[in-house]
Amino acid sequence: MMLIEPQASPGFVETPGIKALVDRALIYLEVGLAVNLxxxxxxxxxxxxxxxxxxxxxxxxxxxxxxxxxSGDMMGGLFGYRRRRVVDNFVHSVLKTEDDLMERWVDSRLTMACKYGFTLVYDEFTRSRPEANNALLTVLEEGMVVMPSMRGGEGYVRVDPRFRAIFTSNPLEYSGTHRPPDALRDRLVTLHLEYYDEETEISITVARSGLDWDSAKWIVRLVTLGRAAKGLSAAVSTRGCIAIARAMEARGMNPDPNDQLLYAVSRDVLTSGCTRMTGKEEAVVGEVWRKSFCSE
Ligand SMILES: Nc1ncnc2c1ncn2[C@@H]1O[C@H](COP(=O)(O)OP(=O)(O)O)[C@@H](O)[C@H]1O
Ligand SMILES: [Mg+2]
Known part of the structure; x- marks a missing residue:
């Protein structure tokens, strides 16, 4: 089971904008609501x-x-196959192995978190099919985990009052996302995240690459122009800023309009979400590149 001990996240950037989000999420969680980022x-x-x-x-x-x-997987599953070694003490040379094919129920991480009052982070929960997430309804609403009959024993587990849940999800228009059941969405307080403000994005880019502030500032300008430009299908995220920053840091590059390698790296990252590279994309990148060196 992947259990993470609580600790200050190393390298976490907390600007006033992020702190405001953190504080709001904590209010909801403290009063027992689940949060969806x-x-x-x-x-x-x-x-x-x-x-x-x-x-x-x-x-x-x-x-x-x-x-x-x-749908059953959320609560646990049957896992089997135990191998036992039996040493026969009467005849010393005999070593018997017994295969035991009895399947045993193993509680899932969700069930464990509910039982012991841990904090659940359910990342990208809309990638799971809606039926699979149904179990969460009773967890959030009734404070109970209803267990499938194959578990044996009691049919349900009480949710410890300290249990909390934080979800993340992509907006529905993303491919591979399912619309969560309305009843579930209704039980989550959703915070809509947009790309962070300029200062925050620069801070994160510096923190995750070790690059200097001014170079990171140029990257964020380039990427912001790329987001605004029509013709580059998918927007480049903060992750894209970090990618350019790491490449610059690794090769000792500076923001230089004549640096062919930096241009190529910028183009690769800016067009990563495009389905293909044509003269049209190339022209948009060229324009974004040129503007990124002009002072406002
Ligand atoms: N507050 C932050 N402090 C430091 N790094 C951050 C922060 N927010 C995002 N990042 C970095 O930005 C990148 C994208 O963040 P991530 O949480 O993976 O995005 P998402 O889950 O929305 O796809 C990661 O490399 C992450 O380390
Ligand atoms: Mg993620």
């Missing part, structure tokens, strides 16, 4: 969810949404 890929949802979870001071259980989850 929604936003495009690379805005910082997972990082924020883990940081907020860490603030609650309870062990953190992390699960990721998965298309393959079936």
């Amino acid at each position: 929604s936003g495009p890929s690379g805005v910082g949802k997972t990082t924020l969810a883990l940081h907020v979870a860490g603030q609650l001071g309870r062990p953190v259980v992390f699960i990721s949404g998965d298309e393959q989850f079936r």
Whole structure:
């Protein structure tokens, strides 16, 4: 089981804008509500969810949404096959192995978190099919985990009052996301994340690459222009800023309009979300590149 001990997240950047989000998420969680951090890929949802979870001071259980989850999987499953070695003491040379094919029920991480009052971070929960997430309804609403009959024993587990849940999700228009059941969405307070403000993005880029502030500032300008430009299908996220920054740091590059390698790296990152590279994309990148060196 992936259990994360609460601790200050190393390298976590907390500017006033981020702190305001963290504080709001903590209010909802403190009064017992579940929080859903929604936003495009690379805005910082997972990082924020883990940081907020860490603030609650309870062990953190992390699960990721998965298309393959079936409805029973959320609570646990049957796992089998135990091998026993029996040393026969009467005849010393005999070593018997016994295969035991009895399947045993193993509680899932969700069930464990509910039982012991841990903090659940359910990353990208809309990647799981809606039926698989149904179990969460009773958890959030009734404070109970209803267990499938194959578990044996009691049919349900009471949710410890210290249990808290933080979800992350991409907006619905992203491919591979499922619309969560309305009843579930209704039980989450959703915070919509947008790309962070300029200062925050520069701070994160510096923190994750070691690059100097002014170079990071140029990268954020380039990427922001790229987001605004029509013709580059998918927006470049903070993750894209970090990618350019790491390349610059690794090769000792500076923001220089004549640096062919830096141009190529910028183009690669800016067009990573495009389905193909044509003269049209190349022209848009060229324009964004040129503007990034002009002072406002
Ligand atoms: N507050 C932050 N402090 C430091 N790094 C951050 C912060 N938010 C995001 N990042 C970095 O930005 C990148 C994208 O963040 P991530 O949480 O993975 O985004 P998402 O889950 O929305 O796709 C990661 O490399 C992450 O380390
Ligand atoms: Mg993520």
